[in-house]
Amino acid sequence: MTIQTPLGSRATTLEELETILGKFWDEAAAERGLAFKPQPSDIIIAPYTKCGTTWLQQIAHGLRTRGSMDFDEISAVTPWIEVAYDVGWDLEAPQVAEPRLFKSHVSWHDIPKGCRYIVSFRHYHDAIVSFYRFFEGWFFEPGSISLETLIPWRWPREELDSQGYWYHLSSWWEQRHNKNILLLCYEDMKADLPGTVQKTAHFMGIPLDDALLDVVIQQSSREFMLAHRNQFDTHHIVQAGGKRVGLPPPIETNKVTPGTSNETRYQLSPALKSMLDDIWREQMASRFDFESYEDLRQSLRELHQSSGH
16 A cells, blocks of 8 residues: 655655655666766766765865865765666756766665775764764654654664665675775774875866865864765755655754764664674675674775875
């Protein structure tokens, strides 16, 4: 039976949320976008959702433009491939600077091939809570759907889930020796932003002088991005998909937040953490011998050291 949601209302149940999301995203536009043929010099920034995408867009765009903030929203100058044709962005068009930059959230298996890629991983505990906070007040009413309800739906155990966090991470990690891919960890980006900017500039082939390094570090800080938060929202997508579904204006769709929240509903219970850790071991330990996310993080550090990044 199809669940009907009242026009102009957010979901209050998981069934209603599934219906809204099914109508919100234009699958035909996504297929057209993913058929895009990039140029070899192009760079696609492709973390899983809520794993550092907007941050990397800002860093990479700042590097190629020496810190230009002349955009209404970051994805207007680094287009999101899956929604480009839904909101009217031409993926073939020249961009404001070289190299051309694009955004995506898909796995290595689905990404348009033939260019370069930057992907950041993030601990699944934090990525899940960030995703929950982002969708709350946009697609579902605050407090109406719990983390306990959302997690099994959005982060399923099934290995064959071709759009899930585990599948995405595995697919990109398998490409760790591909010279056209730069892999990062969100936690290391936070711990060493200057080093992250340097790695990114090197990968992009952009000479990094002191002035450029300083401006990109400053403009990719949390403080700066919070002060310019309207340039890191999702209003293009809100207007396209929201109009199709009839959703009310979001309470908040800014992708930059002040940080973690102490509110109870945003805390993973010990049982949820244990379940997610079990899934990690099922999905990752058997394939890559990583008993924890920290093992992967350490392995990536060693990979960077050996490659000279």
